[in-house]
Amino acid sequence: MLTIADHTFHSRLLAGSGKFSSAETMETALAASGSELVTLALKRINSDSAHDDILAPVKSLGLKLLPNTSGARNAEEAIFAARLAKEALGTRWLKLEIHPDPNYLLPDPIETLVAAEQLVKEGFTVLPYCGADPVLCQRLTDAGCAAVMPLGAPIGSNMGLKTRDFLRIIIEQARVPVIIDAGIGAPSHAAEAMEMGADAVLVNTAIATARDPAKMAQAFREAIICGRRAYSAGLGSAFTGQARATSPMTSFLDTL
Numbered sequence: 045m046l047t048i049a050d051h052t053f054h055s056r057l058l059a060g061s062g063k064f065s066s067a068e069t070m071e072t073a074l075a076a077s078g079s080e081l082v083t084l085a086l087k088r089i090n091s092d093s094a095h096d097d098i099l100a101p102v103k104s105l106g107l108k109l110l111p112n113t114s115g116a117r118n119a120e121e122a123i124f125a126a127r128l129a130k131e132a133l134g135t136r137w138l139k140l141e142i143h144p145d146p147n148y149l150l151p152d153p154i155e156t157l158v159a160a161e162q163l164v165k166e167g168f169t170v171l172p173y174c175g176a177d178p179v180l181c182q183r184l185t186d187a188g189c190a191a192v193m194p195l196g197a198p199i200g201s202n203m204g205l206k207t208r209d210f211l212r213i214i215i216e217q218a219r220v221p222v223i224i225d226a227g228i229g230a231p232s233h234a235a236e237a238m239e240m241g242a243d244a245v246l247v248n249t250a251i252a253t254a255r256d257p258a259k260m261a262q263a264f265r266e267a268i269i270c271g272r273r274a275y276s277a278g279l280g281s282a283f284t285g286q287a288r289a290t291s292p293m294t295s296f297l298d299t300l
């Protein structure tokens with residue numbers, strides 16, 4: 045079970061709702077993913093929620109909404125978007141996302157911390173998307189964020205855990221759930237994140253742009269369960285530079 049703030053989830057897969065070829069494809073993939081928490085960009089939502097292509101399927105599956113502030117370039121814009129999301133969608137849960145640079149979409153650490161501090165004061169449950177910076181993750185935790193969401197690689201890149209050495213430190217020091225977000229391009233990347241001890245992962249592009257999104261969603265679902273199981277089983281140590289015999293010969297040699 046994954047607990048974030050006051051809410052417990054069975055699934056450790058957070059899904060995104062962008063880039064699907066149709067609302068039907070998205071709905072089938074979300075159902076196959078087993079995800080219970082789905083992020084959606086406020087900028088893409090039609091205010092008539094009953095007829096919105098993204099909102100209506102997410103609601104009909106009974107999934108919890110995690111609006112995100114994608115498109116915000118600074119703290120002021122993100123805070124404005126968060127307040128709109130609260131009014132429009134009736135939730136205080138928020139994926140805080142501030143990326144001023146449209147080419148790399150890397151999160152702005154300073155604006156993210158400023159916005160997080162303000163939104164926590166306003167009673168939001170803040171899950172900030174951030175760089176894989178252990179010091180920043182501690183500062184966001186001190187500010188009262190309910191989880192941290194460090195990136196594996198740039199959004200939409202499918203490159204996997206390029207930041208793995210820093211993710212390990214973030215996980216080791218964590219006092220709130222660590223959700224690896226962005227750049228996870230294959231189920232094996234998600235499994236690796238879970239084996240490292242991440243609490244959850246967020247995946248969008250790899251599922252939405254697969255040839256068969258529902259089948260890929262199912263593959264991610266299973267990989268995350270396997271990765272978590274391996275983590276809880278305790279992985280053997282890795283050694284470099286030398287072999288270690290699987291069946292040591294010591295007792296046989298002792299008889300000679």
Ligand SMILES: CC(=O)[C@@H](O)[C@H](O)COP(=O)(O)O
Nearest residue numbers: 060199200226227247248249
């Ligand atoms: C939907 C969302 O929140 C994305 O911004 C998120 O970071 C996922 O990234 P990928 O699309 O790389 O999975």
